[in-house]
Amino acid sequence: MRTALILLFLLAVGAIPGSILPQNVVSVDEVATYFREHPELAPWLDRFYLFDVFSSPWYAAIYLLLFVSLAGCVIPRALTHARAMGARPVRTPRHLGRMPYSARFTTGASPETVLERARGSLRGYRTERYGDSVASETGYLREAGNVLFHLALLGLLLALAAGSFFGYRGNMLVVEGDGFANTLPSYDAFYPGHWTDVDDLQPFTLHLDDFEATFIEEGDLRGQAASYVADMAYTEAPGAEEGRHRLEVNHPLTVDGVQVYLLGHGYAPEFTVRDADGEVVFDQAVPFLYRETASFTSDGVVKVPDTGGEQLGFVGVFLPTAADDGDGGLVSTFPGAEDPVVTLEGYRGDLGLVEPQSVYQLRTGGMEELGSSPALRIGDTWNLPDGAGSITFSGLSEYVSLQTNRDAARPFALGSAVTAVAGLLVTLFVRPRRVWVRATGDADGRTVVEVAGLGKTEVAGDNAAFHDITTRLAERLRGEDPEPRPTRPGSER
Amino acid sequence: MTYTLSAPANDAMASASDTLIIGMIVAYAAALFLFAIEAAYGRRTKLKAGRLMPVAAGSAESGAGDGIEVRVRTHEGEARASQSVLGRIALGVTAAGFLMSVAQIVTRGLAAERWPWGNMFEFIVALCLVAVAGLLFASLRFQARFLGAFVLVPVLLLLGIGVRWLYVEPGPLIPALHSYWVPIHVTALIVAGGAFMVSGAAGTTYLVSHRTEAKRSRGEEVTGIAGRLPSPELLDRISHRFILFAFPLWTFGIIAGAIWADEAWGRFWGWDPKEVWSFISWLIYAAYLHARATGGWRGPKATWINVLGFATVMFNFFAVNYVFSGLHSYA
Ligand code: HEM
Numbered sequence: 001m002r003t004a005l006i007l008l009f010l011l012a013v014g015a016i017p018g019s020i021l022p023q024n025v026v027s028v029d030e031v032a033t034y035f036r037e038h039p040e041l042a043p044w045l046d047r048f049y050l051f052d053v054f055s056s057p058w059y060a061a062i063y064l065l066l067f068v069s070l071a072g073c074v075i076p077r078a079l080t081h082a083r084a085m086g087a088r089p090v091r092t093p094r095h096l097g098r099m100p101y102s103a104r105f106t107t108g109a110s111p112e113t114v115l116e117r118a119r120g121s122l123r124g125y126r127t128e129r130y131g132d133s134v135a136s137e138t139g140y141l142r143e144a145g146n147v148l149f150h151l152a153l154l155g156l157l158l159a160l161a162a163g164s165f166f167g168y169r170g171n172m173l174v175v176e177g178d179g180f181a182n183t184l185p186s187y188d189a190f191y192p193g194h195w196t197d198v199d200d201l202q203p204f205t206l207h208l209d210d211f212e213a214t215f216i217e218e219g220d221l222r223g224q225a226a227s228y229v230a231d232m233a234y235t236e237a238p239g240a241e242e243g244r245h246r247l248e249v250n251h252p253l254t255v256d257g258v259q260v261y262l263l264g265h266g267y268a269p270e271f272t273v274r275d276a277d278g279e280v281v282f283d284q285a286v287p288f289l290y291r292e293t294a295s296f297t298s299d300g301v302v303k304v305p306d307t308g309g310e311q312l313g314f315v316g317v318f319l320p321t322a323a324d325d326g327d328g329g330l331v332s333t334f335p336g337a338e339d340p341v342v343t344l345e346g347y348r349g350d351l352g353l354v355e356p357q358s359v360y361q362l363r364t365g366g367m368e369e370l371g372s373s374p375a376l377r378i379g380d381t382w383n384l385p386d387g388a389g390s391i392t393f394s395g396l397s398e399y400v401s402l403q404t405n406r407d408a409a410r411p412f413a414l415g416s417a418v419t420a421v422a423g424l425l426v427t428l429f430v431r432p433r434r435v436w437v438r439a440t441g442d443a444d445g446r447t448v449v450e451v452a453g454l455g456k457t458e459v460a461g462d463n464a465a466f467h468d469i470t471t472r473l474a475e476r477l478r479g480e481d482p483e484p485r486p487t488r489p490g491s492e493r
Numbered sequence: 494m495t496y497t498l499s500a501p502a503n504d505a506m507a508s509a510s511d512t513l514i515i516g517m518i519v520a521y522a523a524a525l526f527l528f529a530i531e532a533a534y535g536r537r538t539k540l541k542a543g544r545l546m547p548v549a550a551g552s553a554e555s556g557a558g559d560g561i562e563v564r565v566r567t568h569e570g571e572a573r574a575s576q577s578v579l580g581r582i583a584l585g586v587t588a589a590g591f592l593m594s595v596a597q598i599v600t601r602g603l604a605a606e607r608w609p610w611g612n613m614f615e616f617i618v619a620l621c622l623v624a625v626a627g628l629l630f631a632s633l634r635f636q637a638r639f640l641g642a643f644v645l646v647p648v649l650l651l652l653g654i655g656v657r658w659l660y661v662e663p664g665p666l667i668p669a670l671h672s673y674w675v676p677i678h679v680t681a682l683i684v685a686g687g688a689f690m691v692s693g694a695a696g697t698t699y700l701v702s703h704r705t706e707a708k709r710s711r712g713e714e715v716t717g718i719a720g721r722l723p724s725p726e727l728l729d730r731i732s733h734r735f736i737l738f739a740f741p742l743w744t745f746g747i748i749a750g751a752i753w754a755d756e757a758w759g760r761f762w763g764w765d766p767k768e769v770w771s772f773i774s775w776l777i778y779a780a781y782l783h784a785r786a787t788g789g790w791r792g793p794k795a796t797w798i799n800v801l802g803f804a805t806v807m808f809n810f811f812a813v814n815y816v817f818s819g820l821h822s823y824a
Contacts, residue, residue, distance in 0.1 A: 001787040005780055012776040019769040019813070026765055054764050097564060105561040160762075169760065221664045227671070250672040250757050261759035405759040413761065417748045421741060428737050463565055474561060 004073070007066040014062055018053035021045065025054060028189075055164075067154055074150040081143045089128045089137040092436045096452035099436075101466040106446045107477045114439035114449050114477060121473040122435060133438035138431075139456070145426025152423055155416035159409040167407035168192040168201075175268045175285045175399040179207040182258070182404065202256040202406070207233040211398045213265055215336045223294050223335055230262055230400050247400075258406045266290050266298060267318055269342050270395035273304045276387045281307045285397040288318045289360060296320045296335035301362045302344070303351055307389065313347040313362045314391065322375065330375060341377055342393045346370030346384055432456040435469060449473070506604035507663050513597035514618070518652050520590030521625070521645050527583035528641030532718045535577035540636050540723070574639040575721040583641055584632055591629060594622045605663035610679050611670050613814060617655035620810075621648045623687020624694075627735060631691065637731050639723055643694040674753035681746030682771070686806055688739035689778075693803030695732035696796045699725050703793055729792070732799060733785065740778050747771055770809035777802040 022030035031051050035042040042051075049056030096102050107114065111132060118134045119127050125136035170187040174180050182201050184190060192198050210231040216224045230247040236256045245253040253260040266288060273282035281304060288300030302314040319332035322341035330341060349367030357363060373382040376393040383390045438450045451473065453466030598618060602609035610619045628644040631637035702722040705715045714720075722728070750771070755761035762768060781798040784790035 001783055002790075005783045005787055005790065008776050008780040008783065012773045012780070015769050015773050015776075018764060019766040019773075023764055026763060098566075100566045101563075102565075103561050103563045216665065219664070220662055224665070226665060248671075250674075250753075252756055252759065259755075259759055261757070263759070403759040407760075410755065410761065414748075414752070417751070421744050421748065424741050424744060428741060467563065470561060470563075 001073075003069045004066065007062060007069065010062045011059075011066060014053065014059050017050050018059075021050050021053075023054070024052050063157070067157060070150050071154065074147055077143070078147040078151075081147060084143070085140060089126055089135040089434065092130050092133040092135045092438060093452075096436055096438060096450045099452035099454050101453040101463045103451045103467070103470045104448060105470075105474055106442065106448050107474070108446055109477045111439035111441060111447050114447055114473075115437065117476045118437040118439075118473055121469055121476060122437075125433075125435060132440055133436055135434070135436050137434045139433055141426055142430040142432050142457070145423045145430060147423075149420050149423030149427055152416045152420035156413055156420065159413035159416055163193075163407040163409040163413065165193045165195050167405070167409070168196045168198070169406075170404045171263070171401060172404075173287055173399055173401050174206065174208045175287060176208055176211055176397040177285075179205060180402070181205045182256075202258050203237045204255045204258065205235050205238070206253075206255075206260065206402075208400060209233060211265060211400050213336070213398070215334065217334075217336075225293070225335070228262060228265060228400075230265075234260075247402075257408065258404050261403045261405070262400055263403050264401040266399055266401070267296070267320060267337065267340070268397045268399045269300070269316070269318055269340070269393060270397060271302050271314075272392040272394040273302075273307070273312065273389060274392075275307050275309065275389045279308075281389075283394070285395075285399075286316075287399045288316065293335060295332035297332045299360070301360055302391070303353070303359075303362065305351055305353055310348050310388070311351045311353075312384075312388065312391075313349075313351055313364070313367060314344045315347075315362050316342050316344045318342050337396060339377075340396055341375045342373075343375055344373040344382065344391065346373065346382075346388075346391070348384075348388055431462070431465075433462060433465070435466060437473070449477070504604075506600045510597050510600040510604055510663065513593045513600065514652075514656060517590045517593040517597060518649065518656070520586050520593060521649055521652070524583045524586040524590060525642055525645040525649060527579045527586065528638075528645065529718075531577045531580035531583060532575050532639060532642055532721060535575035535580065535721070537573045537721060538576040540572045540574055540727075572724050572727045574636075574723040575718075576638070580638050580641070584629070584638055587625060587641065587645070588629060591622070591625045594618065594625065598622065601663050605665065607665060608675050610683065611675065612659075612661055614655050614659040614661055616679070616683060616810070617651050617659065619683045620686050620690065621652055623684050624648050624690040627688055627691035631695075631731060631735075635731055635734075637695075637727075640691070640695055640698065640731070642718075643698045644691055647690060647694060672753060672757065674749060674756070678746055678749040678753050681742050681749055685739040685743040685746055686810070688735045688742070689803050689806050692732045692735035692739065693800055695728050695735065696799040696803075698722060699728035699732055699796050700793060700800070702728055703796075725792075729796065732796065736778060736781065736799065740782065743771075743775060743778065747775060766813045767809065770805060770813050774802055774805040774809060777805055 022034050024031050034051075045051065049058065053059055093099070109117070115129065115132075115134050119136075122134070122136045125138040126140075127134050127136040129135075168191060170190040172180055172186060172188050180186055182204050184198050184201065190198075208230060211229070213228050214226045216222055216226050228249055232245045232247050232253060234243050234245060234253065234255050235241070236243075243255075245251075247253055247260070247262045249262055252262075267290075268285040268287045270285045271282065272280060275281050282302075286300050286302050288298035290296045290298040298318040298320075300316050300318065302312075302316060304312040304314075319330055319341045320336060321332050321334035321338040322330045323333045323339075325331040330343070346369070347362065347364050347367035348370055352363045352366055370384055370386075370388060373391075374380075376382060378393055378395060381390050381392040433456065434454045436450075436452045440448050440450075442448045451466070451470045453462065453469070455462030598609045598615075601615065601618075605611075610616055624644055625648060628637075628640060631640055701719050703725040705719050705722060706725055708715050750768070751761040754763065754768075777798060781795055781802060784795040784798055
């Protein structure tokens, strides 16, 4: 028990750095930021797995030790208990007066009657007659509950381990009108378990028909999000029948044993780029990332590699509801798209696409600036200088960021957790107690009744419960007493 | 769950709710004052045998005249507490404050047209409501009125912080909170948190009383409130009782949260700071229960673990909402 106590503390203390330092399980980006801001310290912390506390060897060592000691402690107890389940109550000790609770009184009823009535008073107790006494015991279930609780914790650990070894998690972004097929290359980020077969993912597909975000328009809370709804179509497997789902924050889609969640959303302005001859060389929606949620001012990059001539690149800022900021600039005052405006800065030259690069960043090193566009509203066109063509803000779509999660052990984890709670309740609220009643004749021909109680846990209230039994028994015997002693008036409890 | 796209639909309800907050703070402050006077100047009276009070030795306790002779081998023969009529008044005033608190939550719910615990301010008010309910229950059931002052101090502190720094107008919730899990998960944790608070208050009182007893046994004189507290055993039992209630509920609340997280965020456990700290509290209270079952750890050591547990609950509540970033920050 002392080992368990210390290990429980260690587990708690070990969890603290996991809440203070950014963790890879929570956000890889925050860890990267931390590395950038603390270039000296971060590698040291990393050496001690402090960015992966909950999957670190030292944390695993603590909980594995805890579970080893738990198994070593609980399994023998379970075996002992299994034998004890069928046992008879222990024999009445000789000196009942030494028990934590003891009481005695006399009655005119015969010892036989007393013991008979005693059995009746011991409701919920298993009783056994031993000579001039009755021994009784209750609360066998407590031990079983305790064992169940600890075993359920073991089960929970196993379920967690199974989930993280065989499951996977992935993130992707889908623009309205686009689809997604569940294969590794379709993901923006993918986190498989050690033994996940990534070449054999569940073959479902999704299609985002429409997304709608609504925001509070009036009052102090103007701009706070009110609801997000994504209308999706999905198929379980190629050729299967198409299903439909309204994906909302608390309403994930389950398809082929995989959960799909709505994590976030954003705007994807559509651009049409024409070359000097007016030929369309680019026409698509480009996802922009928001800076913060209050205004939804978003940043994005448009890359046009195939113009026939020099490559074009644009760095854009998107304002869903543009308003004058007072200094001649523009700001967004509302996250909903009430007056969407895009401003662009153009570049011409080499996008440097031979090397892998982020779609949200433009490498302007090998490029020449073309200047800034005016504020563009939907339908507006910016004619690029030097006959470089034109770019039109041709429409506005929204996109959703989704997460998929596959963890086949979830039901087992839930089952273990529920079992743990049930076992816990039994452990905490079933009180094992022993009560003995002995009845012996005394010199006056009356019967001396001795009642003794022993609580096996230190739960309060044992004495009160034992005393209840004594008074109940005395009460019953009063009816049997041929010559009841006078009771003083006003002595009712 | 319904919500509107405009600010408070019902201004009358909103302003009633704000008035009730002030009323309830005044009531609790008055009750605290009266409880403190009772504790300091009341007469030390023996408490009746009850659910937590031992049946004392001798026959008087069990309805005089039935001839039952009782012998009890516990350290504590009887429990005494400082009592006076002011304490009864204080209890009445606390009950009035409690009713105002209920009315406040109801009117706020009506004003915002939703379940009334959706932000920090509302969590605090609900937490205090539960703690005061725990106090009233303990007073009626366990004769534990002497806890009044100790429970009302943190209640008033929290309400003060809530009104002064965390107040927000009633309004709709962010989409992440549009779920029937709010009533289940959040309610379980609030009720457990309130019970932990009562337990922490009883535990702190226990530590003082335990020290008083130690001084007395060394022959030192103890004056003031510290000298008039009930016996440490009784306080310990009350404190344990509330943990027996709160710990399974906290466990359940964490599980309900995990199910909700599974629905809302795509994983049932993600080591978000809020999750980490509720796990830490859970471990510490489990350690408390183990400590009580471990020789040499009972008594003050176990109680310190209890107090530490409550500290982590509060830390989770404040620090994690304001200091750390995570999916759980609705501050
Ligand atoms: C995940 C870690 C654990 C948790 C959360 C946990 C929790 C609990 C709880 C809540 C109780 C009930 C306490 C009571 O009866 O008042 C308990 C009892 C007990 N635990 Fe654990 N436990 C853990 C690990 C262990 C380990 C590793 C051991 C073995 C060394 C252990 C041994 C026991 C024993 C023997 C009891 C019975 C105490 C009694 O009879 O009163 N536990 N545990």
